[in-house]
Amino acid sequence: MDIAFLIETVVKIVVILLVFSALAGFGTYFERKVLAFMQRRLGPMHVGPYGLLQIAADGIKLFTKEDIVPQNVVGPIFKIAPVITAATAFMAAAAIPFMPSFTMFGYEVHPILADINIGILYILGVMGIGLYGPLLGGLASANKWALISTARAASIFISYEVITGLALLAPLMMVGSLSLIDFNNYQVGGIASWIVWSQPVAFVLFVIAGFAETGRTPFHLVANDHEIIDGFGTEYSGMRWGLFFIGEYANMFFISFVIAILFLGGYGDGSGLGALALLAKVSFIFFFFLWTRAAWPDVRPDQLMWLCWKVLMPIAVINIVITGIVMMF
Amino acid sequence: MxxxxxxxxxxxxxxxxxxxxxxxxxxxxxxxxxxxxxxxxxxxxxxxxxxxxxxxxxxxxxxxxxxxxxxxxxxxxxxxxxxxYGRSPQIIFLLSGMIALLIVIIFVVPIVSENITAIYPVIEGVGNSQAVGMVLFTKYLIPFEVAAVMLLVAMIAGIVLAGKKMDYSLTLMEDEEIKLAEESKEKALS
Missing domain, CATH: 1.20.120.1200 (NADH-ubiquinone/plastoquinone oxidoreductase chain 6, subunit NuoJ)
Incomplete structure (x- = not known):
């Protein structure tokens, strides 16, 4: 293992961490603005021009707030839970190709940390571990709202992991590889060859499961403000709570990248235009997350389970069977 | 290193x-x-x-x-x-210690005697998941299918055991209906 490779990897890690931590901050700003415009309000306006410095204000507030560990909580678990959410979100980024490879100062850079040939499995697995954050935080909190939110997190995790896996299986059978780069190369022939046209059902299922996995409205049951306060986050304050937030938004960005690369053509042929197109797709999917939050009510937990096991899972299985039959003949 | x-x-x-x-x-x-x-x-x-x-x-x-x-x-x-509640910690310690020792011996013996050879060595140029699939669907096809059937049996058994009141949802019922259902249950018990 030579030194150049080590330095390159460390630089990539630092860049990904910095860019996506900052983006998580900007994500909160975008969310408030988009929600405000959809509800005919202005959103944050007072801090800085057009409220742009609101992120800095929020950051200062989170960092300097008193760090409270309440009575009766299980200390070590309570403290490690937010770290799990944030850390696993960034660990999942290791297998995502953020851009096509490009040459800089005569050195070819691959903007992916580890091109392992099971990329998508790794990403889904590590994102799954991310749900341990809410789970542990809620269990350790000695708070009834947190416990309810924990029960919901466990049930959502166990059910929607099934949908993600089954929805992915059909496109996987077509591409024949688990690497995200192979997925991108499969769709290199332009818009007509995007997998979303040949697998529309899998696309819709995967997006729905993505909402469940990131805990966004309409599946925002783990921290449903109007019935269980902030769920697992009720007892948290300061930067511990902030880490949950960074994890949630980083997860949203990474799942947007995954959806864009799996179904919407990724970065195409690898030109500069393709890279810009990927960023545009990711931004649209992120916007779609916010749009859904503004437009949809939350569903009840029992409706969530009904949707998962009685509607989505049969559809996913039928989709796999039909794909298999079509591929065979 | x-x-x-x-x-x-x-x-x-x-x-x-x-x-x-x-x-x-x-x-x-x-x-x-x-x-x-x-x-x-x-x-x-x-x-x-x-x-x-x-x-x-x-x-x-x-x-x-x-x-x-x-x-x-x-x-x-x-x-x-x-x-x-542990009746006798000595027995628990002895049994678990013995099992741990046995497992260590089982794994160490072939390494010490250097008798390990890969029956299915890694094929060059074949991806990881493909290699697993090749072994699973040729050599171990029958155990694989039997495991699938066993899981299916377990799933059906689970549905039969848990599914007695599948059409009966407390969230969707009005308060009066829940009361009526409870009263009829009490009558059946008494």
């Missing part, structure tokens, strides 16, 4: 985590350490180049331990210590 460092680091972490699982009296510590240990084990698969099995290890065991958490939530107050 990196491999050796990673191996000893993860070996140490795994042993510490499973020791915590066994020795602690806190259900929450035990479950969390179990989950962490299972995830640290996947590092060995990655080190050996078995990426597919590593990822599967993570996915399967996070889900499985999550189900254990659900049980822990139902049976314990996870923020308190659990009272353990």
């Amino acid at each position: 990196f491999e050796a460092i990673a191996f000893y680091l993860f070996a140490f972490l795994t042993i510490v985590m499973f020791s915590v699982t066994v020795f602690t009296k806190q259900a929450l510590y035990a479950l969390t350490a179990l989950a962490a240990g299972m995830i640290f084990i996947s590092a060995f698969y990655f080190l050996l180049g078995a990426d597919f099995l590593g990822a599967v290890q993570i996915i399967v065991y996070t889900g499985a331990v999550m189900a254990l958490y659900a049980f822990g939530m139902m049976f314990f107050d996870t923020t308190r210590n659990v009272k353990e």
